[in-house]
Amino acid sequence: MTSASDESEVVRFKRLAAERAVDSIQPGMVVGLGSGSTAAFVVRRLAALRAEGRLTDVVGVPTSVETEVLARSLGVPLTTLEEHPVVDLTIDGADEVDPQLRLIKGGGGALLREKIVAQASRREIIVVDAGKLSPRLGTRWPVPVEVLPFGWRSQALFLEGLGARITRREGPGGTPYRTDQGNLIFDCAFGPIERPEELAAKLEARAGIVAHGLFIGLTSELVVASPEGVEHRRPV
Numbered sequence: 001m002t003s004a005s006d007e008s009e010v011v012r013f014k015r016l017a018a019e020r021a022v023d024s025i026q027p028g029m030v031v032g033l034g035s036g037s038t039a040a041f042v043v044r045r046l047a048a049l050r051a052e053g054r055l056t057d058v059v060g061v062p063t064s065v066e067t068e069v070l071a072r073s074l075g076v077p078l079t080t081l082e083e084h085p086v087v088d089l090t091i092d093g094a095d096e097v098d099p100q101l102r103l104i105k106g107g108g109g110a111l112l113r114e115k116i117v118a119q120a121s122r123r124e125i126i127v128v129d130a131g132k133l134s135p136r137l138g139t140r141w142p143v144p145v146e147v148l149p150f151g152w153r154s155q156a157l158f159l160e161g162l163g164a165r166i167t168r169r170e171g172p173g174g175t176p177y178r179t180d181q182g183n184l185i186f187d188c189a190f191g192p193i194e195r196p197e198e199l200a201a202k203l204e205a206r207a208g209i210v211a212h213g214l215f216i217g218l219t220s221e222l223v224v225a226s227p228e229g230v231e232h233r234r235p236v
């Protein structure tokens, strides 16, 4: 168990951003629970508030098996998109955020469920430490692309044809990483991406590509924590 005193600065910023976003949760909400280390702080904060008798009627929609396991272990009640096809508010992390609040996500491999939940949400708050901010997507992070195992070598050639340097993500013991759906991930280094919308359209047109980590037009608010403090950027 990590105590607040031995948290690294970056981890502290992740926690502060996550905790600020939790302030936006209202009683009775259906809340999308993102994946990754920053989003895990959202689940922990929700559990701590429940222990104080607050937000006890909030239910979460987990975006990954990992988040589901964490939430269950902390007693946070969960639901599904089948039961609640519209989510009031989702709080999730990101790997890279550009000035238009376009994102690269999927460092934790949960991109497909994260995007499904984001698209089902009325509001999507992204929580990051300031190190995730980037002038142009692709500068600091590859774009994860989830592909069906069927025909994966063809997808690899297609992705290289788009100009990416690709790496098939590895799981435990050097075996291919598998997503919660049993698919593969290629991390695609494009370098700084000039027109993310065009790249997203090409990826979406390809059969066998199940999801990609470009999240465009899905962020409604951003919470960024840095040495200067915590900033909640809302639409103007």
Ligand SMILES: O=C(CO)[C@H](O)[C@H](O)COP(=O)(O)O
Binding pocket: 014, 034, 035, 036, 037, 038, 039, 092, 093, 094, 095, 104, 105, 106, 107, 108, 109, 110, 111, 114
């Ligand atoms: O997209 C994600 C998982 O698929 C995460 O939100 C992203 O990788 C950020 O992770 P972290 O909060 O651990 O830095």
